[in-house]
Amino acid sequence: MAVKVAVNGYGTIGKRVADAISLQKDMEVVGVTKTKPDFDAKMAIKKGYRLYAAIPDRVKVFESAGLEVEGTIEDLLKEVDIVVDCSPNKIGAENKKLYEKLGVKAIFQGGEKKDVAEVSFNAIANYEEAVGKQFVRVVSCNTTGLTRLIYTIKKNFPIKKVRATMIRRVVDPKEDKKGLVNGIQPNPIKLPSHHGPDVQSILPDVNIITAAFKVPTTIMHVHSVAIEMEKDISEEDIKSAFAEEPRIMLFNSEDGFTSTAKIIEFARDLRLRYDLYENAVWEDSIGVVDGEVYVTQAINQESIVIPENIDAIRAMLELMDKEESIKETNRTLKIGVLD
Ligand SMILES: NC(=O)C1=CN([C@@H]2O[C@H](COP(=O)(O)OP(=O)(O)OC[C@H]3O[C@@H](n4cnc5c(N)ncnc54)[C@H](O)[C@@H]3O)[C@@H](O)[C@H]2O)C=CC1
Numbered sequence: 001m002a003v004k005v006a007v008n009g010y011g012t013i014g015k016r017v018a019d020a021i022s023l024q025k026d027m028e029v030v031g032v033t034k035t036k037p038d039f040d041a042k043m044a045i046k047k048g049y050r051l052y053a054a055i056p057d058r059v060k061v062f063e064s065a066g067l068e069v070e071g072t073i074e075d076l077l078k079e080v081d082i083v084v085d086c087s088p089n090k091i092g093a094e095n096k097k098l099y100e101k102l103g104v105k106a107i108f109q110g111g112e113k114k115d116v117a118e119v120s121f122n123a124i125a126n127y128e129e130a131v132g133k134q135f136v137r138v139v140s141c142n143t144t145g146l147t148r149l150i151y152t153i154k155k156n157f158p159i160k161k162v163r164a165t166m167i168r169r170v171v172d173p174k175e176d177k178k179g180l181v182n183g184i185q186p187n188p189i190k191l192p193s194h195h196g197p198d199v200q201s202i203l204p205d206v207n208i209i210t211a212a213f214k215v216p217t218t219i220m221h222v223h224s225v226a227i228e229m230e231k232d233i234s235e236e237d238i239k240s241a242f243a244e245e246p247r248i249m250l251f252n253s254e255d256g257f258t259s260t261a262k263i264i265e266f267a268r269d270l271r272l273r274y275d276l277y278e279n280a281v282w283e284d285s286i287g288v289v290d291g292e293v294y295v296t297q298a299i300n301q302e303s304i305v306i307p308e309n310i311d312a313i314r315a316m317l318e319l320m321d322k323e324e325s326i327k328e329t330n331r332t333l334k335i336g337v338l339d
């Protein structure tokens with residue numbers, strides 16, 4: 001029988017998590033929540049999701065707008081085995097009080113602090129640590145991208161230290177309330193950015209320092225990564241390690257992939273909503289100089305954490321082991337598949 005899942009916060013991440021759950025045989029979306037009766041709420045109902053009010057006293061607001069909700073978040077939580085909290089940064093920690101009260105397992109997103117959960121999660125790096133847990137945090141999009149890349153190298157070849165610079169998209173495409181029209185913003189000004197310590201919440205033995213800058217673009221982040229290796233390594237070693245990991249996709253500038261705009265154009269042809277769940281690694285950026293590996297990758301922030309949320313559900317509810325879950329998530333989301 002399929003396990004029952006609630007999605008609390010049907011926004012950028014929440015709607016994608018709900019759609020990805022709907023593709024799995026072993027889980028079902030019981031309901032999703034919204035705070036207001038906007039177009040997203042109407043679309044959720046149109047797509048067949050049962051809608052609940054994320055904030056109990058907003059039920060009347062939905063009703064006045066002619067949108068019928070099935071109840072409140074509390075009603076929804078009573079029907080499910082697990083909730084995927086996709087509410088805005090720091091709100092998940094507030095929502096946790098309700099999950100604790102009702103004894104519901106919960107997955108939080110990367111906008112929450114590490115201590116919101118027992119485990120910070122990345123499927124290929126530490127699936128087993130989430131098995132049976134009550135609270136798990138799927139780390140942020142940049143941290144997910146970095147962790148996958150570092151783990152894929154590290155599991156084959158010992159590494160000494162990582163230094164990464166992230167060029168961050170300023171906001172998501174739907175955002176019209178904030179942005180950066182002109183300028184490049186060090187974010188944060190003082191190093192390190194949160195991504196290094198967040199990678200260490202999954203891979204504690206990795207020596208990593210990260211810097212991040214916001215730029216006026218909405219579609220992807222870009223990472224320039226330098227990894228000092230313990231032993232000699234060749235470009236071919238790195239390319240083969242990446243080629244074997246389905247959650248990493250290789251792109252070549254010779255094929256016309258000259259920027260994130262071209263990668264997203266490719267994803268528009270490939271996927272629903274141009275979601276690219278894989279790290280987009282420029283194959284021809286991979287270089288080794290004096291024992292140090294250099295690589296550049298791009299990350300579609302809206303979609304990279306979606307497969308991790310599906311695998312986290314399976315780990316926490318002990319539905320499948322690591323290999324089986326990742327394989328099934330990859331199959332259903334067509335990860336690593338080009339047709
Ligand atoms: N958008 C991105 O690029 C990524 C976001 N994340 C993380 O995912 C989480 C969600 O972010 P987004 O989907 O981008 O935000 P969003 O703003 O697109 O969606 C959040 C949704 O939660 C709803 N909400 C507001 N208050 C709520 C409450 N008290 N309880 C339940 N829902 C509530 C909002 O109405 C909205 O529908 C954050 O922790 C964020 O850091 C992680 C990876 C990438």
Ligand SMILES: O=C(OP(=O)(O)O)[C@H](O)COP(=O)(O)O
Nearest residue numbers: 110140141142143168170171301
């Ligand atoms: O997880 C993300 O970024 P992060 O890995 O830099 O924290 C998402 O792009 C959300 O970032 P935002 O907090 O700038 O909206």
